[in-house]
Amino acid sequence: MDPVTLSGSVIIAAMAIKMAEKTGESLSEVTLAQMGRLFALLRDRFPGTAQTLSALPAADNPFNYEAAQQQIEDAIAADAEVKQTAEAVDQAVKADPAAQQIINNNAKMAETINGLIQGGTFNSPTFNF
Secondary structure, eight states: OOHHHHHHHHHHHHHHHHHHHHHTOOOOHHHHHHHHHHHHHHHHHOHHHHHHHHTOOSTTOHHHHHHHHHHHHHHHHHOHHHHHHHHHHHHHHHHOHHHHHHHHHOHHHHHHHHHHOTTOEEETTEEEO
């Protein structure tokens, strides 16, 4: 999977986790475990990227999303383990009904992500790359 698509998936997962915390919804253990593993790798190998991703606010600051996307793309391109873990995050989010519901219920996030992911599409109610 290409770095642009993977970086979008990672941002989506990070946003879904933050939204789930705010709404009290529960994401799958697999999604949380894979994101935890990815954050740990980024903290160890790309600390600036981990900090940028952790600082993502709600879907109202496009500059932060663009910076995070570029940093994640760079990390994925530079490190095979980060890429493999990002692919696992992508699969976990796609298989997690709670994450999909959070994504599909947040129209503003969808608009932001649609603008970020070049080459991908966001068609409500399903998330397609």
